[in-house]
Amino acid sequence: MDINSLKLMLENGQDSLILRFGLGQALIKQNDYSQAIEHLLKALKYDPEYSAAYKLLGKAYMKNKQSQLAIEIYKKGIQVADNKGDIQASKEMKVFLKRLL
Structure with a gap:
């Protein structure tokens, strides 16, 4: 699904962990790291134990x-x-992490 479709879903009140994670992932692919970070942080508010979101968020911060x-x-x-x-x-x-230390 493209970013515009995902954002439209969000605007229509369909906010969720998977939607925020998907937006973060799509935005990273487009090198929009600031926006990706915003959505991934919101994904982690839905589920602070979603390890895939940490991995992607770390990548976005690094980039x-x-x-x-x-x-x-x-x-x-x-x-x-x-x-x-x-x-x-x-x-x-x-x-x-080892690459950053």
Whole structure:
């Protein structure tokens, strides 16, 4: 689904974790990191244990040249992923974090 369709859904009151995550993902692909960050933060308000959103948010911060925030998000995301048993997400975020340190 394209960004305009996702934004239209949002305007029509269909706000959700998946919609915000999808918007964040689509905006990163278009190099609109500031907007992606905004939507991914809102996705995490829906579910603070959604490890995929931490991984994507860390990427958006990194691409937006906000390394310190990326580090903080990856650390939090690793903790969340480990607590949930989401081994793959934890491993990926550990690799991304190591590149920033």
